[in-house]
Amino acid sequence: xxxxxxxxxxxxxxxxxxxxxxxxxxxxxxxxxxxxxxxxxxxxxxxxxxxxxxxxxxxxxxxxxxxxxxxxxxxxxxxxxxxxxxxxxxxxxxxxxxxxxxxxxxxxxxxxxxxxxxxxxxxxxxxxxxxxxxxxxxxxxxxxxxxxxxxxxxxxxxxxxxxxxxxxxxxxxxxxxxxxxxxxxxxxxxxxxxxxxxxxxxxxxxxxxxxxxxxxxxxxxxxxxxxxxxxxxxxxxxxxxxxxxxxxxxxxxxxxxxxxxxxxxxxxxxxxxxxxxxxxxxxxxxxxxxxxxxxxxxxxxxxxxxxxxxxx
Amino acid sequence: xxxxxxxxxxxxxxxxxxxxxxxxxxxxxxxxxxxxxxxxxxxxxxxxxxxxxxxxxxxxxxxxxxxxxxxxxxxxxxxxxxxxxxxxxxxxxxxxxxxxxxxxxxxxxxxxxxxxxxxxxxxxxxxxxxxxxxxxxxxxxxxxxxxxxxxxxxxxxxxxxxxxxxxxxxxxxxxxxxxxxxxxxxxxxxxxxxxxxxxxxxxxxxxxxxxxxxxxxxxxxxxxxxxxxxxxxxxxxxxxxxxxxxxxxxxxxxxxxxxxxxxxxxxxxxxxxxxxxxxxxxxxxxxxxxxxxxxxxxxx
Amino acid sequence: xxxxxxxxxxxxxxxxxxxxxxxxxxxxxxxxxxxxxxxxxxxxxxxxxxxxxxxxxxxxxxxxxxxxxxxxxxxxxxxxxxxxxxxxxxxxxxxxxxxxxxxxxxxxxxxxxxxxxxxxxxxxxxxxxxxxxxxxxxxxxxxxxxxxxxxxxxxxxxxxxxxxxxxxxxxxxxxxxxxxxxxxxxxxxxxxxxxxxxxxxxxxxxxxxxxxxxxxxxxxxxxxxxxxxxxxxxxxxxxxxxxxxxxxxx
Ligand SMILES: Nc1ncnc2c1ncn2[C@@H]1O[C@H](COP(=O)(O)OP(=O)(O)O)[C@@H](O)[C@H]1O
Ligand SMILES: [Mg+2]
Numbered sequence: 038x039x040x041x042x043x044x045x046x047x048x049x050x051x052x053x054x055x056x057x058x059x060x061x062x063x064x065x066x067x068x069x070x071x072x073x074x075x076x077x078x079x080x081x082x083x084x085x086x087x088x089x090x091x092x093x094x095x096x097x098x099x100x101x102x103x104x105x106x107x108x109x110x111x112x113x114x115x116x117x118x119x120x121x122x123x124x125x126x127x128x129x130x131x132x133x134x135x136x137x138x139x140x141x142x143x144x145x146x147x148x149x150x151x152x153x154x155x156x157x158x159x160x161x162x163x164x165x166x167x168x169x170x171x172x173x174x175x176x177x178x179x180x181x182x183x184x185x186x187x188x189x190x191x192x193x194x195x196x197x198x199x200x201x202x203x204x205x206x207x208x209x210x211x212x213x214x215x216x217x218x219x220x221x222x223x224x225x226x227x228x229x230x231x232x233x234x235x236x237x238x239x240x241x242x243x244x245x246x247x248x249x250x251x252x253x254x255x256x257x258x259x260x261x262x263x264x265x266x267x268x269x270x271x272x273x274x275x276x277x278x279x280x281x282x283x284x285x286x287x288x289x290x291x292x293x294x295x296x297x298x299x300x301x302x303x304x305x306x307x308x309x310x311x312x313x314x315x316x317x318x319x320x321x322x323x324x325x326x327x328x329x330x331x332x333x334x335x336x337x338x339x340x341x342x343x344x345x346x347x348x349x
Numbered sequence: 350x351x352x353x354x355x356x357x358x359x360x361x362x363x364x365x366x367x368x369x370x371x372x373x374x375x376x377x378x379x380x381x382x383x384x385x386x387x388x389x390x391x392x393x394x395x396x397x398x399x400x401x402x403x404x405x406x407x408x409x410x411x412x413x414x415x416x417x418x419x420x421x422x423x424x425x426x427x428x429x430x431x432x433x434x435x436x437x438x439x440x441x442x443x444x445x446x447x448x449x450x451x452x453x454x455x456x457x458x459x460x461x462x463x464x465x466x467x468x469x470x471x472x473x474x475x476x477x478x479x480x481x482x483x484x485x486x487x488x489x490x491x492x493x494x495x496x497x498x499x500x501x502x503x504x505x506x507x508x509x510x511x512x513x514x515x516x517x518x519x520x521x522x523x524x525x526x527x528x529x530x531x532x533x534x535x536x537x538x539x540x541x542x543x544x545x546x547x548x549x550x551x552x553x554x555x556x557x558x559x560x561x562x563x564x565x566x567x568x569x570x571x572x573x574x575x576x577x578x579x580x581x582x583x584x585x586x587x588x589x590x591x592x593x594x595x596x597x598x599x600x601x602x603x604x605x606x607x608x609x610x611x612x613x614x615x616x617x618x619x620x621x622x623x624x625x626x627x628x629x630x631x632x633x634x635x636x637x638x639x640x641x642x643x644x645x646x647x648x649x
Numbered sequence: 650x651x652x653x654x655x656x657x658x659x660x661x662x663x664x665x666x667x668x669x670x671x672x673x674x675x676x677x678x679x680x681x682x683x684x685x686x687x688x689x690x691x692x693x694x695x696x697x698x699x700x701x702x703x704x705x706x707x708x709x710x711x712x713x714x715x716x717x718x719x720x721x722x723x724x725x726x727x728x729x730x731x732x733x734x735x736x737x738x739x740x741x742x743x744x745x746x747x748x749x750x751x752x753x754x755x756x757x758x759x760x761x762x763x764x765x766x767x768x769x770x771x772x773x774x775x776x777x778x779x780x781x782x783x784x785x786x787x788x789x790x791x792x793x794x795x796x797x798x799x800x801x802x803x804x805x806x807x808x809x810x811x812x813x814x815x816x817x818x819x820x821x822x823x824x825x826x827x828x829x830x831x832x833x834x835x836x837x838x839x840x841x842x843x844x845x846x847x848x849x850x851x852x853x854x855x856x857x858x859x860x861x862x863x864x865x866x867x868x869x870x871x872x873x874x875x876x877x878x879x880x881x882x883x884x885x886x887x888x889x890x891x892x893x894x895x896x897x898x899x
Contacts, residue, residue, distance in 0.1 A: 144451060283458075
């Protein structure tokens with residue numbers, strides 16, 4: 038069964054990478070940003086599988102972005118592999134600290150606590166003028182193992198890098214979702230009592246998912262800041278997290294590719310509405326969100342999956 | 350000593366309007382079981398509406414009797430509640446009763462997003478100022494410190510509103526029915542209560558409190574886009590601290606948030622933006638469902 | 650008298666004004682099959698809940714082997730080999746019957762769950778199928794829980810509880826919600842499976858015929874107390890039991 042998954046992954050990589058040849062610059066940038074945000078949303082999906090939704094995933098998106106930026110500005114690290122590794126490790130550690138603490142909360146309390154954490158970071162960063170305050174920081178162009186491309190080459194390299202990270206983490210997350218731990222996660226969303234009475238720790242399940250989501254958030258933040266060249270505290274603001282939740286809901290918790298499709302849909306809708314309805318982007322997003330909730334309560338993924346999901 | 354007094358007074362002023370807003374939020378949650386993000390939008394719309402109405406009042410010669418602008422403030426809140434309350438509850442939320450709590454948060458998030466842009470379409474992006482009602486009540490001298498009288502009027506309004514809600518819930522017939530619905534909507538339905546009407550009434554009352562909070566703060570601030578986003582998460586923190594659905598909880602929560610925020614402004618300005626969540630996290634660590642929430646063990 | 654596998658001593662529990670357990674002392678020898686009877690609200694489920702960790706007793710000891718397990722988390726008690734079923738079957742409604750069984754198998758098969766091993770691996774499915782077949786519910790393997798009859802749900806609930814190495818099994822009303830003609834077949838199946846493994850069994854039951862047929866000793870609960878503790882025949886003749894539990898001579 039596994040090699041089919043690897044085959045799909047290879048196909049996904051080839052198809053997405055082909056985008057670097059056919060897509061114009063603006064579209065490649067849009068896709069890179071969408072995929073980066075998709076990584077953050079994949080983390081929310083991992084938590085949704087366990088029955089909780091984080092409204093503060095901007096926390097890790099922001100930590101990842103700032104870590105990479107500070108590493109680049111303070112220590113002159115420009116290698117994208119090193120930046121990615123460094124910020125994911127930082128997010129892993131932060132996730133391992135908060136994960137077990139948050140693992141006993143559910144529903145609205147979990148949502149609000151995660152939101153609170155992200156807003157604490159937002160507040161702190163906004164007031165810390167040494168690292169740019171609410172204006173944020175800039176980051177230079179990345180290098181790739183010593184290679185320092187420019188212009189279209191840089192765009193292409195970055196895009197391929199994002200695609201590779203997305204395909205690798207997507208595959209790993211699929212393996213995780215299908216594993217024994219993954220099954221326990223689904224069971225937890227359904228009936229915690231049953232899981233505890235089988236002898237497994239619900240708290241651990243929650244802490245694991247939270248921690249994985251933290252790393253995914255950090256990955257997304259790192260790529261986003263490198264692509265944008267700039268980070269500011271808005272990365273942690275709750276409305277940023279709200280959009281991540283939106284993508285996760287649009288995708289549903291059953292399919293990994295659906296997450297990235299949903300993220301791309303959102304970015305495409307955003308850029309078109311910026312073009313044609315520049316002042317009503319949030320209005321369009323809100324209506325879109327309502328339509329999704331009403332017509333696709335289990336997300337896009339439910340269209341692809343044999344399983345009929347229950348409550349969200 | 351002066352510092353302490355300043356912190357307490359500043360804290361009370363902040364807690365005053367925050368309590369009014371949070372009370373509406375907790376009331377709506379208690380009855381409809383929906384944590385309403387769009388409550389923040391209703392607050393902001395209340396602020397805009399009162400800015401417009403007060404502006405209009407002075408434009409048509411209100412200077413002759415400036416105190417009338419207070420009536421304009423309150424009228425603005427009533428208008429917002431009467432128009433948007435039924436529209437949102439009957440037009441949208443009622444289709445989501447009994448669904449998952451978190452999903453319902455998203456529904457109201459969608460409404461929030463929509464209303465954000467609707468506000469920009471109606472009022473534009475430039476700030477509104479209506480200072481007249483703020484200066485009208487003169488200053489109050491406490492020891493060596495001067496305070497604007499209006500600030501105390503807001504505290505008084507909060508106390509009046511809090512008492513009114515508490516008395517309505519606990520001392521009137523309709524209040525008893527509302528409490529019954531909060532306790533068990535299905536049971537109340539079978540006992541002949543028109544639950545739909547209670548939902549509509551509670552949501553409209555909640556909308557009124559949000560708009561009133563906005564209307565009362567409008568003279569104290571510049572009314573700009575993004576107002577709702579900031580208010581709603583502070584109000585969330587308040588009701589979570591107090592325990593969702595609890596009226597005294599909202600009062601205690603607002604006081605804790607108000608005082609700690611004022612303390613931070615004077616003692617540790619860097620912390621101003623997150624002290625609220627810090628307090629909330631501490632409370633939840635010891636009382637996972639908030640201070641006044643009743644926990645029910647599940648029977649198996 | 651030699652100590653039993655499960656020794657409950659002077660256990661008390663009250664919920665506000667309600668006393669759900671008062672001076673409960675029980676000794677269950679290894680391999681024995683005990684039943685608990687008593688009207689609704691007598692404290693039977695509370696007893697099961699305390700032994701399995703859902704409720705912490707206010708005072709008293711629950712000794713399993715040489716260890717006092719009172720107040721341990723359900724998960725830890727399960728790990729020690731004390732398993733239970735529920736009055737209302739506790740299943741995962743969004744999963745199929747087979748997946749529910751795979752879940753139980755995965756947790757019991759290995760202390761450390763894998764992030765890589767496929768939950769639906771051929772091995773695991775084979776094991777799950779074997780258990781489902783043993784309980785005669787294999788035909789339902791691809792159905793979701795809400796579609797099942799009460800009897801199948803109960804059997805699956807018990808089968809999941811038995812997936813690990815069970816030393817003591819507490820069955821809370823295994824035949825409630827089950828069609829009348831299925832009660833005996835289900836009890837036959839379950840008790841036989843448990844006996845085959847030498848499991849110590851405590852089951853809660855309202856049907857006195859089942860109690861007499863399957864248990865060797867009966868504990869009668871009334872108002873949070875044990876009012877009789879003897880063989881089925883003796884207990885059913887007990888005057889207090891007749892007055893408070895069975896409602897007259899059998
Ligand atoms: N979690 C709980 N909270 C409050 N009261 C409880 C709880 N569990 C049981 N009780 C009370 O304890 C008494 C015994 O209940 P229970 O053990 O469920 O009875 P049985 O299983 O014999 O029908 C009842 O009065 C019940 O209402
Ligand atoms: Mg019972």
